[in-house]
Amino acid sequence: MKADRIHNFNPGPAALPLTVLEEIQENLLDFQGSGMSITEISHRAREFDDVINDAVDRTKRLLNLDDKFEVLFIQGGASLQFCMIPMNFLPEGRSADYVDTGTWSTKAIKEAELQGKSIQVVASSAAKNYSYIPKNIAFNSDAAFVHLTSNNTIKGTQWAEFPDTKSVPIICDMSSDMMSRPLDVEKFGMLYAGAQKNVGPAGVCLVIIRKDLLDWIPDTVPTMLKYTTFAAKNSLYNTPPCFAVYTVQLVLKWLEETIGGLENMAAINQDKAQLLYGFMDGGEFYRATAQADSRSMMNVTFRLPNEDLEKQFVEQALANGLGGLKGHRSVGGCRASIYNAVSLEAVEALVGFMKTFEKANIE
């Protein structure tokens, strides 16, 4: 770690690999010998074509996607996807199943309802404060799709395995765990992820869509809100968020070439999560809030004995070079987001600080 950088446990926007930031910095005034910044070159230039094509190719390789899938870059974050999904895939007469596992699932459900679409919430963990992932769900076999949120950033839960929905495709918000582990893509009709957690900076949403779903889309959907527009033009119908796509490309390159792919990444992420949960489970001062079988490998939510100690913990951690540990304002407590770019060393430093803080504050 450079002396002036901190360990960054922010929930998103979040840590990026330092080597990625250094490469951006080095080339910011002259991209690939063009004499222009990446922020100044045309999105129709060969240089940018190489960037976006490489980002698409790396996504396909990392996730083992075959030609059934399109890789798209869309602005507006996962929140815009919440409205685009029912707009594109729920024409009159069709219905979809949604599972409610917390804030982001709930928002996705609300956007479908706002459009007067027919949906059914087939499972919810709301009654237990979203502290677990539902099991044994009875999905409707005639649903157009099943919508899931793979990782719940705020509540600290994650689907360890995805349910069997038979022939019904899963559409999954993977904003906070995309590219953190290998995937069996055969279950999915669409995956999407706001980039600002594991994949890049804020300002672009990675959308992976099975091509046959594109045939469902009504002609009446506005041009910028239909997936076919992006699929037909390699995400270049209009000017894309060039800097964000470029940063995503570099993060994917780091994942492939430095980390060595998603199997390796998942192993590192397991080690990080195990270290943190294992430490907390070994004592009573820190208490992980999610049920053990539903714990997130990305967002570790926890409480201290009281709110006053939590406030001191967050402040003193920052003073010790450990940032972003405050829980989401809607739930309080503490949270360590340990996305791909957060190193094992950072988690070790956090656990070291947690031990010191506990010792200083236990009676």
Next chain:
Amino acid sequence: MKADRIHNFNPGPAALPLTVLEEIQENLLDFQGSGMSITEISHRAREFDDVINDAVDRTKRLLNLDDKFEVLFIQGGASLQFCMIPMNFLPEGRSADYVDTGTWSTKAIKEAELQGKSIQVVASSAAKNYSYIPKNIAFNSDAAFVHLTSNNTIKGTQWAEFPDTKSVPIICDMSSDMMSRPLDVEKFGMLYAGAQKNVGPAGVCLVIIRKDLLDWIPDTVPTMLKYTTFAAKNSLYNTPPCFAVYTVQLVLKWLEETIGGLENMAAINQDKAQLLYGFMDGGEFYRATAQADSRSMMNVTFRLPNEDLEKQFVEQALANGLGGLKGHRSVGGCRASIYNAVSLEAVEALVGFMKTFEKANIE
């Protein structure tokens, strides 16, 4: 000009002030002593609040906006605005007037029609290949709004003055001339601009909206597609495109503090355009394509005696450090985009090259 940088006449994404790029570069690993990059800090952090609030304040000062207006940052470019505008402001029973001055106007019209909205194209310069800006237009006094495109990037035309629409508010796509000259904002209900020409990098659209128009918006509009969502949360309902907003902030700071405001900027832009048009009008080798009274101060479109010479011109210009001079693929020819960040020296260098090229290629 640094040795490895070229003069950048790209139509968008386009040149940014070098000092802005240098400031981004210098701070990329550690923003404001946070120990994190601007791409890694939370959009809820004090540091980012300062960025977005400063961008809003500078926009208001530069354009002399009073408290009647909101300044918003929205993703998706002007193309997403084309569909949001009728969705927000054309409920059943209302109609709007559109003026068609080229590609982008035409796209805005198509998006309203796609939604089955009632609109009337009250003027069009299509019959003369969009080479001029229509005059003496009969607007409908009961229209909800009048939609204009202030500068036509592809055809090289620009409204020198905006028409009198009486009490009907103008909604204006200013993507390619926002912040290039002072404005009488009293005529406008809404202004919008994809940032990637005069205001910043691709990935954010600056939207300035008169607050009373927010009352028109139906509750049924999806959350991420209604202006009220952005107005209620200072554009922070969901994660904004942080890097793009930050760059916009720095460009606006440059406009205020280095250039000295929009009066000064307009004078410089006039000088640049005058130099280029004046040179072409003085000879026969280069021919400006727009009618003289409709010429754009931002995008100077021109032809050479034949297409073969145009191809050589673009190639040799690039070899001489003058980039981005090819005309839009839909019209051919040449185009010099001379946005705010393109200096008078760059235009002088271009005219110098044009003289040399003419001498070498004239019989």
